[in-house]
Amino acid sequence: MVCAIGATACLHPLQAHAFTIFGVTLWGENKASTDVIDPVNYNITFNTPQASKDLKNALESSSMLLQDKSKPVSGDLGVVIKANEDRERLLATLYEHSYYGGVITITINGTPLDSLPPNPTFSRSTPVAVDVTVEPGPLFTLRNVRLTDDAQNMNPATYDLVVGKPAGSLAIIKAANKMLDDIKANSQPLAQIAKRDVVADHANNTVDVTIAIKSGPVAPLGPVTVSGNKAVDAGFIQKYSRLNAGQPYKPEDLRKASDRLRKLGVFSSITVHQADKLDANGAIPLNIRVSESKFRYFGAGATYSTIDGAGLQGYWGHRNLFGRAESLRVDGSVSGFGKSSGASKLDYAAGVSFSKPGFLLPSGTLDASIKAATLNTDSYKADTITGRLGYSYELTDVDTVSVGTSLQYARVNDAFGRNNYLTFSVPLDYARDTRDDKLNPTEGYHATLTAAPSYEFRNGTIFSNAEGSISGYYGLGMEDHVVLAGKLAAGTLFSNGDLVDIPANRRFFSGGGGSVRGYAYQGISPRNSDDKATGGLSYVTASVEARVHITDSIGLVPFLDVGTVSDSQVPDFSNIKAGAGLGLRYATPFGPIRLDVALPLNPYPKGDKYGIYVGIGQSF
Template identity: 55%
Template sequence: MVVAAAAAFSPVLIGDAYAFKLFGITIFGKEEDEGQQVPDPVRYHVDLKADTADPDLKEALENSSRLVSDQKQPVSGDLGIVVKARDDRERLIATLYEKARYGGVVTITVDGKNIDDLPPNPTFDRSGPVPVTVDIAPGPVFKVREVQFGGDAANHNPADYDLAPGAEAGSLAIIKAGDKIVEQLKSEGRPFAKLTERKVVADHKSDTVDIVLAAEGGPIAPIGDVGVSGEKTVKPAFIQRYSRLNKGEAYSPEALKKAGERLRALGVFSSVTIHEGDALAPDGTLPMTIEVSEGKQRYFGVGAQYSTTDGFGVQGYWGHRNLFGEAETLRIEGSVSRLGETTDIGSLDYSAGILFTKPGAFFPAATLKAGIVAKTENPDAYNATLVTASLGLSYELTDRDTVSASGELSWERDDDAFGTNDYLTFTLPLQYDRDARDDKFNPTEGYRATFSVKPGYEIFNATPYAAFEGSISGYLPFGQEDGLVLAGKVAAGVLIGGGGIENIPATQRFFAGGGGSVRGYSYQEISPYNDNGDPTGGRSYVTGSLEARIKITDTIGIVPFIDVGTVSDSTFPGFSDIRAGAGAGIRYATPFGPLRLDFAMPLNKYEGGTDYGIYAGIGQSF
């Protein structure tokens, strides 16, 4: 198998393999020679000269130049260089306008001749790369002198659109101002709002710009009949109901955007497009059509993760996305973990489950979830075998706020510091989640806060108890294009009731340590210990993490971090034994989230405890 894998993936062993790609990303090897795909290939060398001391402007010009970015790729024929150069001049002038440089001049020569003086079919010396020179005189920065808003935008304040007198008059700011005016008018329920005039006059004597923007709002019209097209097996009535675009409600571009996102998130559609009517219906409403394209309903997948403290883990699953015509999902999954961390097959962690989800249950914003999961857990602190059945409902209060409630019945057998014990528990988890992050997979700003209450009753010992947990994470960007993001997270929990801690199942006690907690320590290594040195789990905990996510390139970043945590056997968290881990990680940006590789060491390790940890995964750590 090793030889077969090497032969399949190594470009050294297979001469015809140019590169290995994963999800469109070249992992190793080189792409095929572009020159072999271009007829009459001609290579060139470009020298871009920008007469400016502004590093941001120079970088913007270099980034917009296709001559610069594509100079390793040949063009087709001598005329191909000229065409590319003329296109580049337009792009560079547009970049100068974006930077409020309306007096800039771009001069491009090919083989020493200005492109405006070349014949229709030029010929160049191809004995080497054809020399191309780009000379840019940016000119002065133009400022806003006067702004006139007309029509339904007449009373708007130019300062609200970054166009106050004296501000830089960049073309993008002017375009964005017009778009913002139209967007604001549409948000007032005017679906036919449009920009009627956009005029920009630059005065090269005073280096100023006069701007005229006028807009027409059109009639206020509520949402009308909402039709559905393109569906095959998903019921159109469900699509309309789940979109939450209801006839008679106020028209809103944001509501249309959220409706599309909501339908795509179901996973049953490969595309969703909402078409607005070109005219109002006789009753004064705006008709709409939701056009969908259904994707494959059955799916399967596999996954894996690794850390030096927890070993390898593999998962597999099969699912159906549309059981009964309303995007109900059935998912069967299984996993094995701690591979390599132990050689005892009986000490591996196993999990198998069947999960059912029904979106739009009872209410469009509600989701019903049911499942049964059987698994074993064998961390250093305990060995547990358990079966849990659950039934719950979540409800979206807003786009950011979700509440959920469920009932869980669980049987569990533990072998831990208190011996071998059986538990039968019934719990009622309640949770509130506010997610104000800008991106769930790679957030750069915003925050997320959660709070949960989990009252429970252990039936065998007639023991009531309750767990309270909360967490908050925040993100603060700095620099251009969020080159630095400070990310922090704090979490805490308290377990009350239950008599002695031994009356509560081990999986419901508090531990810390591992990839999702305090890195550098092994999974659940942070815990109170009894006189024999056995971990018992605690009644309270506090953990915190701080990361500096630094972007090195568009795809590569480094992340120094520090994690701290403590677990106490008292109801109120104690801080007499705080454990900390520190390290650094590498991030590689992909279309499906950043690939993460972290290395951490405990700053105050346990005697005989873990020396370091390496963690790999997809997505940021929090």
């Protein structure tokens, strides 16, 4: 096969194409660079004397001449057009940072931008020289803030318009928009900004601001119609939006409706449009405009750990099974490649899940699933079949509660030998999620409380876990170049029987990519006299990370994980395990790609000396 390919290549020379991965061209010529008509290359010198570090970074980020310096432009005039556009962007950036007296100087081949002829001609022997100098000048502060018309009784300080503070243009625009939203929130949908004047006094380096808002009449929501839908039921869309005729008008309700419809995954675009006038009943009509996305989807993924081996996952799903955003998903996975030999030592999982949003109540969701799995860990082997039926309800935009029923058959081989279990459970969950981004948060927190009262039929054992976790995120700097992240989790298990009477997969273990990195998955556990892991009745784990952005796409993450599992219902911290390491992140539209290298600081005598983990998404 190799010889045949080689012979073909010799007889028919292959065209050299670029090879690009993660946005980096490793070899060949990037085709995008050859699609420009009459390409002209340029070199740019970018100077920002007397600019602070934050301002310098903002100016450099806004300059497309600088960001696209490796890309040619189209024709000599293209250089001039790009330079003119850059000047407008740089000026706007100065205004945003409260510099209204800045000077932007751009020359092309030594000629000032405004002195060039309408159709300039540059030498092509060398790249065109573009010099950009931005002198920010003095910082301007607010001197007078005047609110008139229906905004006259509002307090400027509430909107961060404080005399003596920097007078950034973006802050002024946001303040006026927030005032408008607050007035509209009084059920006045036709409110509008009548005036927003910003006057800079260059003699005193100050700014005077005048904002006038006309509120319009008080009006409730009128009829809510739906357009653009084809396969998704219009009545369901209106019901799930939770926008109903007669309720008070609030801009925040419109935004929330758009967000919750978007999370269904069945729409590629959603716009909640309000009429520009009231109807005959004095109400404001709304129209929800949607564009449906493809309902069927499939995908695959992979994970890798030097300790737990490699894994493959695949799935197929349908987002709109019966016309009301019902979701059906089929998942399958196999993992443990490279960890041990033999197909019997691999981990397998397959399952089907169904979800029906808006069930009984607009804020309720019905979930049902059945899953079969074979799990081989260093502590136990478990073959399980689990059926679950649950119902979740959104208390608020950030609070969710759920209750369910679960029946699981488990065949377990562990420190206590081979045992079979049949367990009925009632899972109870509460979650509060204020994160700004589920895949890559920079602020907010995520807290959970769970319990699962259970009855094991074969041994007549009653038991229940009680667990809680909280993870928090705090971004540093204007662009969140460093995000501090931390997670704390703890749990305890109550039972009227012995440890052997509780299925191993319901006892507590720790270790692996989701808890204490550097140790085998579920490898941290109390041990019996034969040095076999038994699982515990309580645990505590904690993790801290500093997620440092090196570039827009690449980040480094130093981390420390700590955990302990005890054979008592209250952790005794007699055997604490810790792992530390460094991670690499590469940002993609579907979440960061994660590579972590961890060292166990106090490994087990025959345990691994390091662990490498590859996956998608942050570790927590």
